[in-house]
Amino acid sequence: MEDQEILAKFDDPAARNVAFNQLVRKYQQKVYWHVRKMVIDHDDADDLTQDVFVKVWNNLANFRRDASLYTWIYRIATNECLSFLSSKRRRFFLPLNDVGAELTTKLEADPSMAGDEIERRLQKAILRLPDKQRLVFNMKYYDDITYEQMAEITGTSVGALKASYHHAVKKIEQYVTEDSVRN
Amino acid sequence: MNTPFRLDDHKRRAQPLAPPPDRYFEQLPARVMARAQPADAGGLASTWGWLQQLSAPVRSALASAVVLGGFAASFWLTQSAPVATSGPATVLAAVPQAEMVQYLLASDQRVTLTDLAELAPAPSGMPETYLQASPDELQDALDSQPSDEAYY
Numbered sequence: 203m204e205d206q207e208i209l210a211k212f213d214d215p216a217a218r219n220v221a222f223n224q225l226v227r228k229y230q231q232k233v234y235w236h237v238r239k240m241v242i243d244h245d246d247a248d249d250l251t252q253d254v255f256v257k258v259w260n261n262l263a264n265f266r267r268d269a270s271l272y273t274w275i276y277r278i279a280t281n282e283c284l285s286f287l288s289s290k291r292r293r294f295f296l297p298l299n300d301v302g303a304e305l306t307t308k309l310e311a312d313p314s315m316a317g318d319e320i321e322r323r324l325q326k327a328i329l330r331l332p333d334k335q336r337l338v339f340n341m342k343y344y345d346d347i348t349y350e351q352m353a354e355i356t357g358t359s360v361g362a363l364k365a366s367y368h369h370a371v372k373k374i375e376q377y378v379t380e381d382s383v384r385n
Numbered sequence: 386m387n388t389p390f391r392l393d394d395h396k397r398r399a400q401p402l403a404p405p406p407d408r409y410f411e412q413l414p415a416r417v418m419a420r421a422q423p424a425d426a427g428g429l430a431s432t433w434g435w436l437q438q439l440s441a442p443v444r445s446a447l448a449s450a451v452v453l454g455g456f457a458a459s460f461w462l463t464q465s466a467p468v469a470t471s472g473p474a475t476v477l478a479a480v481p482q483a484e485m486v487q488y489l490l491a492s493d494q495r496v497t498l499t500d501l502a503e504l505a506p507a508p509s510g511m512p513e514t515y516l517q518a519s520p521d522e523l524q525d526a527l528d529s530q531p532s533d534e535a536y537y
Contacts (some may be wrong), residue, residue, distance in 0.1 A: 219418065219422075222418070223414050223418065226414040226417050226418075227414055230410055230413050230414065231410060234405065234410075234413075235400055238402055238405075239401070239402065242402065244403075244405055244406075248405070248409075251413070252413075252416060255417040255421070256417065256420050259417075259421035259422075260421070309402075312402050312403050313403050314401070314402055314403040314404075320390075321398065321401065324395065324401075344399070344400075344401070371392050374392060375389065375390050375391060375392055378390035379389045379390045382390065
C-alpha cells in the first residue's frame with residue numbers, strides 16, 4: 203500500500219487503527235534492522251523499534267504530508283538510536299571506546315558470526331566507527347539509501363555524507379586488513 | 386603478506402546479524418498498538434471525545450468560559466465566607482485563661498469605682514428569682530460579714 207493511502211486512511215478516525223497497523227507492517231523490518239545494526243542486541247532493538255512506532259503514532263497527525271513518510275520514520279529511528287547510545291554513555295560514564303567494546307562483546311555472541319571470520323572482522327570494524335559515521339555507513343552500505351534521502355534523515359549536506367561514507371570505508375578496510383595481519 | 390581487504394570485493398550480507406525470534410514481526414504490530422493505545426485511553430477518549438468533535442473556535446470559547454467561571458466561583462466563595470473567625474472576640478478567646486489572669490495581675494490596671502458605676506444595674510427583681518430568702522434574712526447575713534475597710 204502506498205504511503206499516501208495509509209496517511210489518508212489515518213486521517214479517518216474510524217480507519218486510523220487499521221492504517222497504523224498497515225504502516226507498522228510496511229516499515230517494521232526496515233526500522234528494526236536499522237536500529238539493530240546500531241545497538242546489536244535484539245532486546246534493545248525491540249524496545250527501540252517499539253519506541254519509534256509509538257512516536258510515529260503520537261506525531262503522525264502533525265506530519266507534513268509533502269515530506270516523505272519513509273525518511274520521516276527513518277529520522278525518528280536514527281534519533282532514537284543516537285539518544286540510546288548517548289544515554290548509555292552518560293548513565294555509566296563510559297567513553298566512546300567502552301560502548302564500542304560492549305557492542306563488540308555482544309557481536310561476538312551473535313550466532314550468525316560463527317564460521318565467517320571476515321564477516322566478523324568487518325562487523326567489528328564497523329563498530330569502531332563513531333556513532334554518526336556508523337549510521338551513515340549502514341544506511342548507504344546495507345540499506346541502499348540515496349545520499350539525498352540520507353540528507354533529509356540526518357539534516358546533513360550531501361557532500362558531507364559522501365565524505366563521511368568514503369572515510370568510513372577507508373577506516374574499515376584498514377582495520378580489517380590490520381586485524382587479518384595480527385591474527 | 387595478506388591481501389589488503391577491499392569492501393567492494395566482499396560479498397555483502399543483507400542482514401549481518403542473527404535474525405530475531407520466530408514470529409517476531411507477526412507479533413510486533415500488536416505490541417506496538419498496545420503501547421500506543423493503553424487500555425484506559427479508550428475510556429478517556431469516550432469521555433472527552435465529544436471535545437474533539439467541536440471546532441477549534443468553539444473549543445477556545447469553551448475553555449475561556451470555564452476559566453472565567455472558575456474565577457467567578459472562587460470570588461463568590463471568598464465573599465460569602467464567614468468573617469467572624471478573625472474578630473477581636475475570637476482572638477481574645479484564643480488566649481489561655483492562665484495567661485490572661487497572669488496579665489491582669491501583673492498589670493497596673495485595676496477596676497475602678499468609675500468602672501463599677503458604669504456597669505449596667507441588675508434588674509431589681511432578679512434576686513427574687515434565685516435567692517430563696519427574705520429581705521431581713523439577707524440583711525442579717527450581710528451584717529454578720531466582717532468588714533476591714535472603712536469608708537469616709
